Each structure stands twice: as C-alpha cells, then as structure tokens.
Amino acid sequence: MGVGVAGLTLLPDRRPNSRRFAERAPDRAAVGADSAVLDVAAGTGALALTAVGRGHQKVTAIDRSPDMVQRLRQRLGPFPGCSAEVMDARELRYPDHRFDAAFSVFGVLLLGADALTAVRETVRVVRPGGLVSVVHRAGPVGGAPVFVPLARAIQRLGDPEVGSLPLPVFSDFLEREEVEQVLVDAGCVDVQSEEVTEPFSLPTARSLNAFLRIIPQYNAAISRYKDEFTQILDQEISRLDLGERGAQGRIASGRVPE
Numbered sequence: 247m248g249v250g251v252a253g254l255t256l257l258p259d260r261r262p263n264s265r266r267f268a269e270r271a272p273d274r275a276a277v278g279a280d281s282a283v284l285d286v287a288a289g290t291g292a293l294a295l296t297a298v299g300r301g302h303q304k305v306t307a308i309d310r311s312p313d314m315v316q317r318l319r320q321r322l323g324p325f326p327g328c329s330a331e332v333m334d335a336r337e338l339r340y341p342d343h344r345f346d347a348a349f350s351v352f353g354v355l356l357l358g359a360d361a362l363t364a365v366r367e368t369v370r371v372v373r374p375g376g377l378v379s380v381v382h383r384a385g386p387v388g389g390a391p392v393f394v395p396l397a398r399a400i401q402r403l404g405d406p407e408v409g410s411l412p413l414p415v416f417s418d419f420l421e422r423e424e425v426e427q428v429l430v431d432a433g434c435v436d437v438q439s440e441e442v443t444e445p446f447s448l449p450t451a452r453s454l455n456a457f458l459r460i461i462p463q464y465n466a467a468i469s470r471y472k473d474e475f476t477q478i479l480d481q482e483i484s485r486l487d488l489g490e491r492g493a494q495g496r497i498a499s500g501r502v503p504e
Contacts, residue, residue, distance in 0.1 A: 288330065
C-alpha cells in the first residue's frame, strides 16, 4: 500500500543512503496526504523530507540536536503545516493520539536501554489504528558505514586535541525477533518486518558536513585542519568497499490497537 501521493520528486537529502531506507519505510502505511506524520529522532530528516516529497501536508520532525533541527526547519520552511522541533524521543511533548503515523529511521533503536521508552512514547502519540514504523541496522555497521572512514581519517591525524573516534559496533536490535519484540512490548499489534539491502552510494566529505557536525571529533578536525582533513576523509571514503552487500537495514512496523 502506498503512502499519500506517491511518485512525486523527493527533496534532496544530504544523507542519501538513509533516504533510500526512508523511501521504503512508509510503503505499508495507508495514510493520505492530509494525515499527520511524525519523524522521531529525525536527524537530517530523511523520512520527513520523503513524506513532504510525497505530498504530505502535515509533517512534524523531532530531534534532540538543535543543529539538526535548525537545518531541518530551513528545509521544511517552505511547506505550510510542516515543522521541526527540538525534543527528546523519550519524552514527547505531544498529547495522546496526536498523529496518524510515526516513523524513526536509524533513530530510536540507537538509544540502547532507553529504546523501549522512546518507542512507547511514539506509540502513545499515534492514534488507534495508526502505524508505527522503525528502521534499524541489520548488521554491525548496517546503514551507517560512513562512520568507518571517519574514524580512520581521525586516526590518521594522530592529534590528541582532536581525539579518537572508536569504530561503532552496534549490537542491540540486530535480529528480527529483537526489533519486532520492542514494538510488541511498546503496545503495537500486527507487527511485521523485513530486511532490506540498498546500494550504498559513496558520498563526498563535503556532502556529509551537515550530518557529521553532530560529532565533536569531526568539528575539532575540521576546525584545526580544514581542507586537509576534508581531503583525508575523501581518501578514506574512497577506500570503503561494501562489495555486493550494500547497506543493510531492517524495517519493522506495527499498528496501534483500536
């Protein structure tokens, strides 16, 4: 089942690989263009921008990063009825049943022990019969392989003022049963999921700048080394080889009980 007005041109996103998963996530949601959609832990807003591009007129995105929200407000600004707010996914400041559907793409399930709290909050603000959907990694690197070249580029600097960035290894919610169970525990019914592999397009360091600004070590490296670090990061990105595996993610969804 398609969402709203399908087939419209999507707004460009600075994190196109997340956008691919965001394009797949709403496909099961039978909500019209006038339905209220929430993007939880939105980051760069891949889901929110996808929804707007498909004709949705009431899209709200929340993230606890003021920098992310500021950029997303600029991108949603031309669209009346769409907004972005600084908010913690674990404490949503919305009344019960406020939205028709809610999504989180590489978002709430990264909260570890607090993930269930965030998913329960998401379920709370969706109306009975509405849809809740989460996208998460289906492997230790999964949908965010860009962190690997970033960690290597920072390591090449060897600068204690910049610090180090440990390679991320995500161990929570990698299995189908774990992802589906967190939706069940949060109160969803009719839960199902699928594993999706998407081609990974190598970005450039400059195209990732807005996204990586949330990482202190990146900010320190850019501040101290400027174009030199950009060149190093591009070199490490070019070394990234995912072979035929691509970026792996799991899309899970459930309904709020009537």
